[in-house]
Amino acid sequence: MSEPQFVAVDWGTSSFRLWLIGENDEVLGESRSGEGMTTARETGFANVLGKHLSQVQAPDDLPVIVCGMAGAKQGWKEAGYIDVPARLSDIPDLSVRIEGEARDIRILPGLAQRDPHASDVIRGEETQLLGSSRKMKSSDCLVAMPGTHSKWVRIVRDEVLGFATFMTGELFDAISRHTILSHTMKDSPGFDGADPAFTNAVHSALKEPELTTNRLFSVRARGLLFSVSPAEAEATLSGTMIGLELAGALKSAPKDTPVILVVSGKLRGLYEAAFHRVGLKFSTVDADDAVRHGLSHAARSIWSL
Amino acid sequence: MSEPQFVAVDWGTSSFRLWLIGENDEVLGESRSGEGMTTARETGFANVLGKHLSQVQAPDDLPVIVCGMAGAKQGWKEAGYIDVPARLSDIPDLSVRIEGEARDIRILPGLAQRDPHASDVIRGEETQLLGSSRKMKSSDCLVAMPGTHSKWVRIVRDEVLGFATFMTGELFDAISRHTILSHTMKDSPGFDGADPAFTNAVHSALKEPELTTNRLFSVRARGLLFSVSPAEAEATLSGTMIGLELAGALKSAPKDTPVILVVSGKLRGLYEAAFHRVGLKFSTVDADDAVRHGLSHAARSIWSL
Numbered sequence: 001m002s003e004p005q006f007v008a009v010d011w012g013t014s015s016f017r018l019w020l021i022g023e024n025d026e027v028l029g030e031s032r033s034g035e036g037m038t039t040a041r042e043t044g045f046a047n048v049l050g051k052h053l054s055q056v057q058a059p060d061d062l063p064v065i066v067c068g069m070a071g072a073k074q075g076w077k078e079a080g081y082i083d084v085p086a087r088l089s090d091i092p093d094l095s096v097r098i099e100g101e102a103r104d105i106r107i108l109p110g111l112a113q114r115d116p117h118a119s120d121v122i123r124g125e126e127t128q129l130l131g132s133s134r135k136m137k138s139s140d141c142l143v144a145m146p147g148t149h150s151k152w153v154r155i156v157r158d159e160v161l162g163f164a165t166f167m168t169g170e171l172f173d174a175i176s177r178h179t180i181l182s183h184t185m186k187d188s189p190g191f192d193g194a195d196p197a198f199t200n201a202v203h204s205a206l207k208e209p210e211l212t213t214n215r216l217f218s219v220r221a222r223g224l225l226f227s228v229s230p231a232e233a234e235a236t237l238s239g240t241m242i243g244l245e246l247a248g249a250l251k252s253a254p255k256d257t258p259v260i261l262v263v264s265g266k267l268r269g270l271y272e273a274a275f276h277r278v279g280l281k282f283s284t285v286d287a288d289d290a291v292r293h294g295l296s297h298a299a300r301s302i303w304s305l
Numbered sequence: 306m307s308e309p310q311f312v313a314v315d316w317g318t319s320s321f322r323l324w325l326i327g328e329n330d331e332v333l334g335e336s337r338s339g340e341g342m343t344t345a346r347e348t349g350f351a352n353v354l355g356k357h358l359s360q361v362q363a364p365d366d367l368p369v370i371v372c373g374m375a376g377a378k379q380g381w382k383e384a385g386y387i388d389v390p391a392r393l394s395d396i397p398d399l400s401v402r403i404e405g406e407a408r409d410i411r412i413l414p415g416l417a418q419r420d421p422h423a424s425d426v427i428r429g430e431e432t433q434l435l436g437s438s439r440k441m442k443s444s445d446c447l448v449a450m451p452g453t454h455s456k457w458v459r460i461v462r463d464e465v466l467g468f469a470t471f472m473t474g475e476l477f478d479a480i481s482r483h484t485i486l487s488h489t490m491k492d493s494p495g496f497d498g499a500d501p502a503f504t505n506a507v508h509s510a511l512k513e514p515e516l517t518t519n520r521l522f523s524v525r526a527r528g529l530l531f532s533v534s535p536a537e538a539e540a541t542l543s544g545t546m547i548g549l550e551l552a553g554a555l556k557s558a559p560k561d562t563p564v565i566l567v568v569s570g571k572l573r574g575l576y577e578a579a580f581h582r583v584g585l586k587f588s589t590v591d592a593d594d595a596v597r598h599g600l601s602h603a604a605r606s607i608w609s610l
Binding site: 073167178211212 | 378417419421423424425426469472473475480484485516517518519521526552556
């Protein structure tokens with residue numbers, strides 16, 4: 001086992017993940033919890049980090065590289081944004097150091113698209129981009145990072161040209177819990193990407209995105225007039241929201257631009273099925289690996305490891 | 306003052322409105338409350354109606370005509386649906402009578418579009434249609450009835466050809482309360498149809514409906530990078546959802562089809578401003594008048610008054 005070289009932390013709104021990293025990016029230890037920014041604002045960022053560092057027995061002088069919401073205005077220390085167009089390799093140079101800590105702790109900046117008509121921000125996913133960059137064989141690609149707020153990034157020759165966020169996951173949650181569809185989806189046992197109700201909804205929403213809220217009501221109406229299982233209703237809502245995202249995300253990219261899908265967990269199967277259904281050319285990168293590789297890349301650049 | 310001829314009731318999910326009607330549709334008395342279907346399921350439909358009938362001192366033998374959710378499966382008595390295409394004049398003929406009541410109480414049926422790929426239902430708005438039919442001077446028109454679930458109905462020569470429901474109001478509520486936009490809109494003092502943030506959002510969403518969820522996130526991002534007032538954020542969300550509705554509703558109608566807007570309250574100003582912004586040819590009918598006229602029309606037809 002190699003000696004630890006640094007600690008990598010992905011600090012989201014509601015999750016905390018820490019890895020003890022050795023030579024050749026070997027993972028020597030790992031610690032996870034739900035102590036995201038929301039919790040750490042109450043209990044103290046230094047306390048949360050300290051607890052997890054003890055967990056993996058990190059030496060006192062080991063440096064720590066952090067990405068995510070710990071760098072938001074309401075986080076530990078604001079790490080600002082790099083304006084696009086921007087080179088991915090600029091990200092490590094603009095990290096900010098936490099003052100008053102003996103250990104060298106740095107937070108990576110986000111990305112900002114400072115266009116009043118298409119304002120957008122990224123915080124956390126820039127590190128996934130950095131970690132996926134080895135996969136970008138084409139000189140022109142789209143990187144899709146699905147989630148609560150799905151990010152679609154256009155990259156040409158290592159330069160981030162622009163990006164767009166779609167509130168897909170958050171709207172899926174709000175609609176499934178707080179609208180009339182909650183009745184139709186009640187006690188759904190779940191669904192997967194192979195479900196035709198899902199893939200058909202993706203296709204329909206991509207083709208006719210303007211009918212989105214009509215399609216959602218139609219699920220309820222079909223339940224009244226015919227019958228709809230809770231799983232079918234849930235699959236249709238999910239497919240409709242993902243299809244709407246695809247319609248917007250693919251709108252301005254040249255046809256046949258290759259897509260790199262950075263994803264993990266259940267969303268992987270759904271987005272892969274959706275991409276197959278609409279005929280996208282894509283390859284998949286595991287999102288957990290991507291963020292760890294990105295943090296490593298930044299750490300090695302900052303501390304010349 | 307004329308003698309009362311019948312009682313008209315608009316019984317929604319969360320509202321109850323009753324009018325005592327005389328000759329020439331004269332309103333002789335009125336009673337309103339929040340005792341919609343949800344409440345009446347608990348306290349008893351007959352009790353709620355009885356209380357309001359006493360309120361307006363309705364004679365014991367006066368008949369009552371009812372529309373709305375009292376006729377839903379989970380209402381007082383299921384009044385079913387008339388399948389489209391359907392003539393508006395068929396609606397009164399298919400009312401159902403409440404059994405076991407001395408008084409003649411009838412509930413009007415809804416409309417159903419029994420198409421597995423575009424299932425849709427109307428319950429309550431069919432009576433507004435009936436009450437607006439005198440305004441339909443053109444042989445071909447669209448009737449827009451905005452609300453929690455906005456209804457757009459295509460009518461050709463008094464026949465309902467088809468319709469579509471858009472979950473505009475319900476999504477506006479869910480998004481403004483249960484997503485990240487709730488922070489950006491916090492303590493908004495409100496906005497109106499003259500607000501350029503509203504009309505510009507209508508225009509943008511009509512033009513590029515596929516960017517809907519991106520536009521919503523962009524409001525949040527603009528707040529982080531520049532500044533956005535809570536009222537501007539609320540106006541943008543509202544305009545985006547209404548613009549998305551227009552994109553879907555106008556999609557399959559022949560260009561320049563005249564629109565009859567059946568609306569009341571705050572939504573009137575917003576939809577009129579939205580229609581002006583996108584250049585629609587329309588006339589407005591007050592929704593409260595429309596439902597009362599529709600109930601009267603049905604009562605006079607059923608009881609030959």
